[in-house]
Amino acid sequence: MRAMAYETYGGTEVLRETRLPLPKVAPGEVLVKVRCAGVNPVDWKIMAGGLDSLMDVVHPVVPSWDVSGTVERLGIDVPEFAVGDEVMAYARKDYVHGGTCAEYVSVPVRALAAKPASLNWAQAAGLPLAxxxxxxxxxxxxxxxxxxxxxxxxxxxxxxxxxxxxxxxxxxxxxxxxxxxxxxxxxxxxxxxxxxxxxxxxxxxxxxxxxxxxxxxxxxxxxxxxxxxxxxxxxxxxxxxxxxxxxxxxMWVRPDSEDLSTLGRLADQGRLTVDVAAMFPLSELAAAFTLSQEGHASGKIVIEV
Structure with a gap:
């Protein structure tokens, strides 16, 4: 699969477009075909080594944890979802490795929720972590x-x-x-x-x-x-x-399917919307990180995969 990744800590210069194997899909996980990935400050802070004392990192790292997309494949014991379901997730795992700036990402069911019908793919990718x-x-x-x-x-x-x-x-x-x-x-x-x-x-x-x-x-x-x-x-x-x-x-945010589903319901009730400030193609992730680092975007920055 096509992905953006980095092999060492650093700034945006360490990002490379590359090809990686499809992620394995463990029990209680699904494989998501990525439509959009959300950019958050934590993504480039991890890339710079800022969370090295908190989380184990396995290189190469595919950045980002926010995603919207469709269920491509089910792991063992996943009755909650079906292939083709439109979903979103804050797909953080217990270590840093396979993120959402790729064509596919494996996501634990505990982090996954249905995509709100009222939000487009970019808005849905910008909602989970924030x-x-x-x-x-x-x-x-x-x-x-x-x-x-x-x-x-x-x-x-x-x-x-x-x-x-x-x-x-x-x-x-x-x-x-x-x-x-x-x-x-x-x-x-x-x-x-x-x-x-x-x-x-x-x-x-x-x-x-x-x-x-x-x-x-x-x-x-x-x-x-x-x-x-x-x-x-x-x-x-x-x-x-x-x-x-x-x-x-x-506080540090936790992946939570139930909480994310609540946000989705609020969106579909017209009580919550997501402003998207900018969108970039996957190959321009470095430019998206630079915009995030400047700290002036009025809304979410999203990668279209």
């Missing part, structure tokens, strides 16, 4: 309609989904973003504020009694979080482990 990250963080914080939620990084791939999910739960949402993204956030039912100097005062102007939930999707904002958090409020971060020393939670 959507699960936002959903699991907000769920763990017990977010309800009684909450006022502050989302740091509200215009990003994870943040924009977090805004929509908090609104779907009935919460009031304030989101930090650059002014060019404020109209987009208002369309999601969010009250946007500009990040940077004076952020605490701007949030307090909207929520004088403080916010009850803070979802940090960018890092480096703990001081602001604590300054605007109401007494008894809850906060969590996906990007700053120091929140653990300040009564917060530090």
């Amino acid at each position: 959507g699960l990250t936002a959903y699991q963080l907000l769920t763990r914080l017990g977010t309800t309609a009684d909450d006022t939620v502050l989302v740091h990084g509200a215009a990003g791939g994870v943040g924009s989904l977090g805004v929509q999910l908090a609104r779907a739960q009935g919460a009031r949402v304030i989101g930090t973003a650059s002014p060019r993204n404020h109209d987009r956030l208002r369309g999601f039912g969010c009250e946007p504020v500009t990040y940077g100097d004076g952020l605490t005062e701007r949030v307090r102007a909207l929520a004088p009694d403080g916010v009850t939930v803070v979802a940090d999707f960018v890092g480096g904002v703990l001081d602001t979080t604590l300054a605007v958090l109401a007494e008894g409020g809850r906060h969590a971060s996906i990007a700053d482990h120091t929140v653990l020393g300040a009564g917060g939670q530090w």
Whole structure:
């Protein structure tokens, strides 16, 4: 099969288009024919060796964990799916090796869900990791309609989904973003504020009694979080482990078929959409990673396989 892969840690220069054998399909797995793969910052951070202390890596590595596609073949004991089913997944396994920037990928059933009919292939590939990250963080914080939620990084791939999910739960949402993204956030039912100097005062102007939930999707904002958090409020971060020393939670997204199915249902109910900022062919994965590294994409970056 055709794939993008790398043999050593490094920058985008280590990526090569190559041919690899079809993945083996273990019991409890399916082989997915890839339509699109989603790009996330963790993909190029792994490539640079940033997670070497956390996860075993087997080279050559095919990057990325997000996928949309069709079931090509079933492993042993997979009654949940049939050949030809349209699916999506956050296809992370217990070690780094066979990712989704390839024509085929094997996916554990525990990570797989039906593709929402309301999303196209690119949107479905952009949903799993970012959507699960936002959903699991907000769920763990017990977010309800009684909450006022502050989302740091509200215009990003994870943040924009977090805004929509908090609104779907009935919460009031304030989101930090650059002014060019404020109209987009208002369309999601969010009250946007500009990040940077004076952020605490701007949030307090909207929520004088403080916010009850803070979802940090960018890092480096703990001081602001604590300054605007109401007494008894809850906060969590996906990007700053120091929140653990300040009564917060530090989270890492987990593959979860049930959670992903919930996101799919919300999409089909018209309560969740995925903005795709850019699409690249498989051979231009390096350019997609470069765009992700620049950190200015307003939405998801997707590879079309």
